[in-house]
Amino acid sequence: MEATAASSVKPRRGARRRRSSTLTGRDRMWLWLMVGIPAFLHIALVWLPASLTVVLSFAEWDNLAPVSEISATGFRNYWIIFTIFETDLFGALFNNLVLVVWLTVCSAIGMLFAYLLDKNIRGTAIYQSIYYFPVVLSLAVVGFIWKSTMFSRDRGLLNAVWPGEPVDFVGDSTKLFSFDLPFLDPALGLSKNFAALLVAMAWRHIGYIMVMYLAGLKAVDASLREAAQIDGCNEWQSFRQVVFPSLRPINVIVVVITVIEALRAYDIIAALNEPRGTDVMGTLVTKSLLGEGSGRVGFGSAYGVVMLLLCLGFIIWYVANHYRESEL
């Protein structure tokens, strides 16, 4: 914040200092425009549809009748997804939870890769390209690669090298582990095909995160590391005490990206045709809202709202926490 006029009176601690108002009317106009246009677009393109989704989740509409014929149904859609489609809903939520944990692990691996590749080892550009490659592939290609060439039971690469009986990586929805919940039958757990999908997700996520950290690492002042070295830090200490803290801005972005990616995961699962056992919130929403049926807008919107609340809840909690910390 720029200093105010040369007042000799010290402002009270915590009191806001007056901002100099040297802005001309013209400046103000530009400021308003520059803030206003993106804000307007944001509200119109993000919050308006989101609010409409919330409204529709309390209604019944076949996406065909005139808007005037949409009928309010109160919490019926929520009642349906929480009591009748509950195995789908909680199965999906559990898979999303697994993804949060898993992608966090992948982010850490991505950071490790970036740290190693940042050391100007020979051929670093080649390694970088290889790890980043999956990120630039289109969804269609990713789907094809994993479904037809890697996972396929009859002619996939994985099964060619897999010892013993062939495994149905795509379709086997039996559980690797599961635990009983009193209100849920069948039990909640991680299905085998979702575990296989996690590999495909990692394949893409690690490269993505790696590139972000590579950019961040370039910005870390080399003299800081040097100083740490001179002070006798070992590799781990210098990373933990010096490099990692200075990566803070990137860390914030990576945490947000990782969690949001985990909550709204959709593309690779869809490319694999949403096999049983691999549903996440994203696929439940799209299955109900898109597609030929799409006659149950309210029902699909209710799924959408559950997902929206999860994402929003996390973002608000995290951003609020983060900025509180950084003000200290």
Next chain:
Amino acid sequence: MTKPTESSPKRRGAGLNRRDFMIGGGAALGGAALLAACGDDDGGTTATTTTAAPTTTADTGPGSTTLGSNFSGEVPKAALAAAVAATGVETTINTIDHNTYQDNFNTYIQQPDDVVSWFAGYRMRAFAGKGVLGDISDVWSGLSGMSDGFRSASTALDGKQYFVPFYFYPWAVHYRKSLFADMGYSIPTTWGEFKALCDTMEGDGVIPLCAANDGRWPQMGMFDMINLRVNGYDYHVSLMGGNESWESAEVKNVFSTWEEILPYYQPDANGRAWEDSAVALGDKSAGMFLIGTFLADQYPAGEEIFEDLDFFLFPEINAEHGQDAIEAPIDGFMMAASPENETGAKALLGGLGSAPAIDAFLDVNPSVVAANSNANTSGYNSLQQSSATAVGSAKQIAQFLDRDTDPDFAAQVVGTGIADFLTSPGSIDTILADIEAKKQTFTFE
């Protein structure tokens, strides 16, 4: 996407369109079609709109009209253009990717072209009931060569016709003639013979039954066939219409009958695309495959496997119902509720429903069977001939599970239930209870 997923992939459309999907997929790694199948949310705008050269053979009679087409593969597209040309009605054809078209039909039909391509049965009736389609009963009164079965598949609940059938393709048990001849297998006509044949094949080291369920629609065909054989067509229609309980003894009987042949299935059906099963049937590692006749498109026409392919009707299970019913999805055309040029639209529909149009279509794309019995069948290959005979002799024609009931209910409830049944047949009671509970949240026509 979906969304289908290859998807959606996952598509339950016409056989030739699946074929085109694979062709497109092979060429461009699935590009647009795959994305569309995966639930493309703005499919309408990504659609490739191509305008066929207006076919102006008509003397300014009915004027010019428009046709929304999902014949998006190269061959079907050319074939449809030829068919439209044969009607002599000046028409602009707007072609949209098949899966995109289907996924966005709900939106599209609110501002459609004059004539639109679609499917017969419940899928047509659902839209007719919502008043977005135009009554074409007068077109029907001018049609000849359409059987009563096709008329009823084109009739909505109000007794009027809203659909003109174009072609169909039956579902039946496919096999390789040379395998059956070499091993001395004979065509089973009863459930007992069928299971005995499965046993023999297993003993010979051949997987008896191809089994694919990727996309969760291929095994719907097996459910349909067993239900039609065990409980009959009327029960099947009633069940599809939401009027019977999925926990009834009849439905449980279907699944227990089904369980008898599960041991003969290719293992791990849920993850396998039907195209992979086609490979197994082709190389004779598997013996029989219940699937639509679009299967033949997987093998190059005129070459060994294609020529060697044949099918037989699903065997009789309950003598009361014999082999009466067959499953044969019908594709055709409908008219918008308020077309810009109603005279032109009706002239086009009348033309498409008559023999010359389908003859022109089959000249270019000989993989389906004409709905109109006046069509020229002299150019049919043996599979087309068998298809025509099979459907012609059937007492009832079902469409397909997801065409005979609410498509959402089919895909999200019954399809997932069947997938779970294949994974653990023992929990069928829980699965059926779940289907029945979810069914209550749907409104049927």
